[in-house]
Amino acid sequence: MKQQGEDLNAFEQLELGTVRTLMYGAIAGACSEAATYPFEVVRRQLQMQVRATKMNALQTCIKIVEHGGFPALYAGLIPSLLQVLPSAAISYFVYEFMKIVLKVQ
Template structure:
């Protein structure tokens, strides 16, 4: 079975999302994404600050 691929531009895609799921559909997956980024950012910040202390680097 062949399926004809349809390509939509950005505006048409946004309109389709709003029609099918409303404006909240744009934010689907936001909370899981933030929960994934938060620990990563915290670890990066901790390591950066810790290495500044270990290496005795003064901040500008």
């Protein structure tokens, strides 16, 4: 720790520290991705439909669950998390860091 008269740099002013800030950003990104991923699966299925057999989002979701069960809505979540987690962690860290640097409360 610095002496009382010395100023702390921006890294030392982070309330949670660097590692915790990155971890909390990654956790927030994982929660966000897990909550929205089924909607992405339905959206992709809607985009692949041909005009003759167009269904709405609810019908598409029901069809996915009927054919693959509830886990089909989360098919491919792990690779997506591997892509999202680092960017979410870094984004949250930079956000918190810049709040300190720019002296924004």
